[in-house]
Amino acid sequence: MPAALASLPPEIHARIAGMCAAQDRRFKDAKVAIKTSAFPLAGPAKISAPTSIGALSMVSKHWSKVTEPYRFSVRYSFQHNKLKLSSFHPLTSLLTLMLQRLTASQIASCKFQLGFGRKIGRYITELDLTDIHENKPHNPVNLVAALPLLSNLHTVATPRMNDFADMVANVTEQEEGLGAHRQGPEVAFATDALYELFASVASLVVDTEECDDRLFDILATKSPQTRQLVLHDSAEALPERLIDFALAAIQLCPQLEELKLVIHEDFRLIDMETVRRFVLPPACCLRRLSVTTDGGDPAPFYELVGKLSPILRSLSLDFNDEHYRSSNYEFPHDIHFPQLETLVVTAASPTDLDKVVSTLVPASLPVLRRLELRTGHSGGEHSGEPPQEATIDRMTSTFAASSRSRPLEILADVVAADVSNYRIGDGRLPATNQPGRTRRSLIPPSTVCNPGASRLEAIYSETRHVDFPLYKSQEIEPLLDRMRDMADEALQTTDYVQLTRIAQALQPCELLRIERDS
Known part of the structure; x- marks a missing residue:
C-alpha cells in the first residue's frame, strides 16, 4: 500500500x-x-x-x-528612518534582530495593533515619540493601547505633550461631539499613561525646548526609574532652560546615574546664580556626566561640574566646535574629583585640546585611571588633526611624577562630528554599562506574555548539582555547533524554508538576550 x-x-x-x-x-x-x-x-x-x-x-x-x-512576506522600506510594516512572515524573526526601535506612527498603526505588536513588541527596546506633532496626527487610542505590548522597553524619546493632548481632545470631540479641551478626563488618562511610561523606563531622551515645564515634577510623583538621561536643545534656544531641567532631574530622580547634556548656544547665557544656589542631594546616585557644547566661555559649565565633582566617576567634555572659540578652556584648579576614574576631553583642534589638558593637576584627580584625548572633524582650519605628541608626553610625565597607586592610561583619537549625539541609538557614554534591570510592568503580568518566565523554565532540576562548565561543553556547545552546520548547509543549498525554521527556533534565544540587556 x-x-x-x-x-x-x-x-x-x-x-x-x-x-x-x-x-x-x-x-x-x-x-x-x-x-x-x-x-x-x-x-x-x-x-x-x-x-x-x-x-x-x-x-x-x-x-x-x-x-x-x-x-506572506515582509515588505518594508526605510524612508526617513521610518519603517512601513506589512503582512507577518516567519522571517520577521530575522527582522527583529535588526529592528529594535519604533516610532509613534508605527505603533499607532492598525497593522501593529492587529499582529505586529504581539509578534515583535517584546523585542522593541527603543521608542521615539518625537514624531507626535500637530502637523502629523496619530490615533492616541492605538498609541496608548500599544504600550503594554512593549514589555522590554529601555529608552524613550519624549514628545511635545501639548500636541499629544490636542490629539486626544480632537478624537474625543469627533467621537462624542464634545468641545475639544485639554482638561477632559480622556486627555488626563492618556497623558498620565505617557508619564507612567516615562517614569518606568531606564533611559529618557528629552528635548528641553519642546517638553513640558513640569516634566520632572510630574515624574517625581511616580517614583521614576530613570538611570540614563539625555537633555538637548536646538539652535537659538536658551541654555538656561536646559540647565534648569538638569538640576531638577538630579534632585527629583533618585536613581539617576548618567546625565548627558547637549547645548547648542553659548554658555555665557546661563545664569550663574542658578548653578551656585544648587545643593547636591545627599543620596545622589549620579556617577557619569557628559557635556557637549558649541562653544563659548565654559566658566558656567565648570561651575556645574564643580557642584557634581564629589560624586562623579566618569566625565566627558566636548568643545568640538570652531564657530565659538574661547581662550578660557583652562580646567579650574580648585575643583577636586575624589572618585573620578575616566576623563574624556574633545576639542576642535590640537591647540584647544592642549589648553584644557595642560591645566590638569594630578592632585585633583587622585584615582584617575583613563584619560582620552580627542580632536574632532568640525570643519575648521585644523579639523581632523590628531592630538599633539607633545601634549601626550607632557601628560604622561606629569602623572608619572605623582605618587599614584596605579599608572594612568592615556589614549588619543580623532572622532567624527556627531551631529545627532543626543538621539537614541548612539553608543553609551564613556565607562558605562547598561542598567541591569527590567522595566516595571504597567499592567498585570497575566495580560501580556512575560518573557522572564522562559528563564525559570530553563533551570532544570538535574543541572542544579552538576559541574556547570562541563554541562555547557557537553550539552550547549554541541547544540550550537549543530545549528551552525544546519544553517551552513541551508545556505549552500539555498534552502529558504530551512533558514526560516532555524530563525524561528532561535527566537527564544534572542528574547533572552534582549531581556538581559534591558
Missing part, C-alpha cells in the same frame, strides 16, 4: 510548497509579459485565478502552516 502524503518528511512538504510557489510566479510573469490580466483565458474582463499555493494551503491546517513562508 503506497504511503500517504502526510507521512512524508517535512522537507518534502516544503519542497512541494516551493514548487507550487514557483509555478505561480511563472504564471504571473507570463501574464505580465503579454500584458493580459487573465492569460491564458480570453476576454476583456479580469478573472481572479486561484493560485496553486493558495489551493494547497486550504487542504488542511498542516499545509496552511507549510505554505505560510510562500504566501
Whole structure:
C-alpha cells in the first residue's frame, strides 16, 4: 500500500510548497509579459485565478502552516528612518534582530495593533515619540493601547505633550461631539499613561525646548526609574532652560546615574546664580556626566561640574566646535574629583585640546585611571588633526611624577562630528554599562506574555548539582555547533524554508538576550 502524503518528511512538504510557489510566479510573469490580466483565458474582463499555493494551503491546517513562508512576506522600506510594516512572515524573526526601535506612527498603526505588536513588541527596546506633532496626527487610542505590548522597553524619546493632548481632545470631540479641551478626563488618562511610561523606563531622551515645564515634577510623583538621561536643545534656544531641567532631574530622580547634556548656544547665557544656589542631594546616585557644547566661555559649565565633582566617576567634555572659540578652556584648579576614574576631553583642534589638558593637576584627580584625548572633524582650519605628541608626553610625565597607586592610561583619537549625539541609538557614554534591570510592568503580568518566565523554565532540576562548565561543553556547545552546520548547509543549498525554521527556533534565544540587556 503506497504511503500517504502526510507521512512524508517535512522537507518534502516544503519542497512541494516551493514548487507550487514557483509555478505561480511563472504564471504571473507570463501574464505580465503579454500584458493580459487573465492569460491564458480570453476576454476583456479580469478573472481572479486561484493560485496553486493558495489551493494547497486550504487542504488542511498542516499545509496552511507549510505554505505560510510562500504566501506572506515582509515588505518594508526605510524612508526617513521610518519603517512601513506589512503582512507577518516567519522571517520577521530575522527582522527583529535588526529592528529594535519604533516610532509613534508605527505603533499607532492598525497593522501593529492587529499582529505586529504581539509578534515583535517584546523585542522593541527603543521608542521615539518625537514624531507626535500637530502637523502629523496619530490615533492616541492605538498609541496608548500599544504600550503594554512593549514589555522590554529601555529608552524613550519624549514628545511635545501639548500636541499629544490636542490629539486626544480632537478624537474625543469627533467621537462624542464634545468641545475639544485639554482638561477632559480622556486627555488626563492618556497623558498620565505617557508619564507612567516615562517614569518606568531606564533611559529618557528629552528635548528641553519642546517638553513640558513640569516634566520632572510630574515624574517625581511616580517614583521614576530613570538611570540614563539625555537633555538637548536646538539652535537659538536658551541654555538656561536646559540647565534648569538638569538640576531638577538630579534632585527629583533618585536613581539617576548618567546625565548627558547637549547645548547648542553659548554658555555665557546661563545664569550663574542658578548653578551656585544648587545643593547636591545627599543620596545622589549620579556617577557619569557628559557635556557637549558649541562653544563659548565654559566658566558656567565648570561651575556645574564643580557642584557634581564629589560624586562623579566618569566625565566627558566636548568643545568640538570652531564657530565659538574661547581662550578660557583652562580646567579650574580648585575643583577636586575624589572618585573620578575616566576623563574624556574633545576639542576642535590640537591647540584647544592642549589648553584644557595642560591645566590638569594630578592632585585633583587622585584615582584617575583613563584619560582620552580627542580632536574632532568640525570643519575648521585644523579639523581632523590628531592630538599633539607633545601634549601626550607632557601628560604622561606629569602623572608619572605623582605618587599614584596605579599608572594612568592615556589614549588619543580623532572622532567624527556627531551631529545627532543626543538621539537614541548612539553608543553609551564613556565607562558605562547598561542598567541591569527590567522595566516595571504597567499592567498585570497575566495580560501580556512575560518573557522572564522562559528563564525559570530553563533551570532544570538535574543541572542544579552538576559541574556547570562541563554541562555547557557537553550539552550547549554541541547544540550550537549543530545549528551552525544546519544553517551552513541551508545556505549552500539555498534552502529558504530551512533558514526560516532555524530563525524561528532561535527566537527564544534572542528574547533572552534582549531581556538581559534591558
